[in-house]
Amino acid sequence: MGVELSASEALGLWHRVLMSQVRDDMPDLTVRQMAILLQIYLVPPPHTVRGLAALLTVTKPVITRALDRMGELSLVDRERDPRDRRNVIIKRTVKGALFLERFGDLVMAEARQLA
Amino acid sequence: MGVELSASEALGLWHRVLMSQVRDDMPDLTVRQMAILLQIYLVPPPHTVRGLAALLTVTKPVITRALDRMGELSLVDRERDPRDRRNVIIKRTVKGALFLERFGDLVMAEARQLA
DNA sequence: ACCTGTCGTTTCGCAACCGTTTCAATATCG
DNA sequence: CGATATTGAAACGGTTGCGAAACGACAGGT
Numbered sequence: 001m002g003v004e005l006s007a008s009e010a011l012g013l014w015h016r017v018l019m020s021q022v023r024d025d026m027p028d029l030t031v032r033q034m035a036i037l038l039q040i041y042l043v044p045p046p047h048t049v050r051g052l053a054a055l056l057t058v059t060k061p062v063i064t065r066a067l068d069r070m071g072e073l074s075l076v077d078r079e080r081d082p083r084d085r086r087n088v089i090i091k092r093t094v095k096g097a098l099f100l101e102r103f104g105d106l107v108m109a110e111a112r113q114l115a
Numbered sequence: 116m117g118v119e120l121s122a123s124e125a126l127g128l129w130h131r132v133l134m135s136q137v138r139d140d141m142p143d144l145t146v147r148q149m150a151i152l153l154q155i156y157l158v159p160p161p162h163t164v165r166g167l168a169a170l171l172t173v174t175k176p177v178i179t180r181a182l183d184r185m186g187e188l189s190l191v192d193r194e195r196d197p198r199d200r201r202n203v204i205i206k207r208t209v210k211g212a213l214f215l216e217r218f219g220d221l222v223m224a225e226a227r228q229l230a
Numbered sequence: 231a232c233c234t235g236t237c238g239t240t241t242c243g244c245a246a247c248c249g250t251t252t253c254a255a256t257a258t259c260g
Numbered sequence: 261c262g263a264t265a266t267t268g269a270a271a272c273g274g275t276t277g278c279g280a281a282a283c284g285a286c287a288g289g290t
Contacts, residue, residue: 010226011222
């Protein structure tokens with residue numbers, strides 16, 4: 001199914017959410033970082049560096065750096081894959097789940113208030 | 116009015132849109148820049164540097180630099196206010212309007228495809 | 231054991247952003 | 261007038277991101 005949303009409503013929604021994001025200064029993630037975070041939390045594991053890089057068509061260092069940054073913020077965690085120790089398994093965290101839950105609520109609330 | 120949207124749908128929508136944004140690499144604006152751009156195009160003029168700075172609770176140089184950057188991309192334009200030549204009036208451009216129109220269509224399309 | 235390939239990370243030089251401070255131009259008030 | 265205030269931009273130093281290339285650790289085949 002889908003949600004009915006005019007182009008004008010869509011822009012208005014984006015506007016309100018970004019304004020809130022800037023004002024409340026939430027941990028100020030780049031578009032890439034946010035896309036990676038959502039991928040990790042909305043798509044079933046396992047997630048690897050190379051998998052995310054291929055999916056977003058970005059280079060691997062982009063993923064590594066994004067994970068560094070989000071790791072500092074405790075939004076994600078990393079573990080070596082015991083079965084193939086070249087791989088890194090990206091793990092979710094409580095803080096990350098909480099962060100996205102709050103963000104989802106924010107979007108939802110702004111959607112309801114659309115003119 | 117308002118759009119019914121669950122928190123889960125909201126996150127899914129954000130996810131899809133950001134993924135598209137990263138993949139197609141659209142001119143890659145920061146969250147602040149995008150917020151400024153939407154403010155300029157969705158809220159009636161006039162827009163000034165100091166007004167935007169106050170609204171987003173950021174410093175004026177942040178606005179100046181964002182306008183520099185978006186000016187290079189021809190997404191916005193600037194003019195001195197003839198009535199008070201200290202002020203700068205921020206003007207919309209055809210290219211900026213087109214950019215946001217495409218972005219609105221993108222969001223709308225992703226909303227329709229929500230699971 | 232030895233190549234060969236793969237995975238994630240690190241390093242390098244570069245560009246963009248940030249906040250603070252300073253500045254020239256302009257307006258306003260005494 | 262002259263003094264003061266205000267506006268947006270520029271300059272400065274620091275931080276963070278980027279792509280490309282090189283790297284070490286590891287797995288798998290021969």
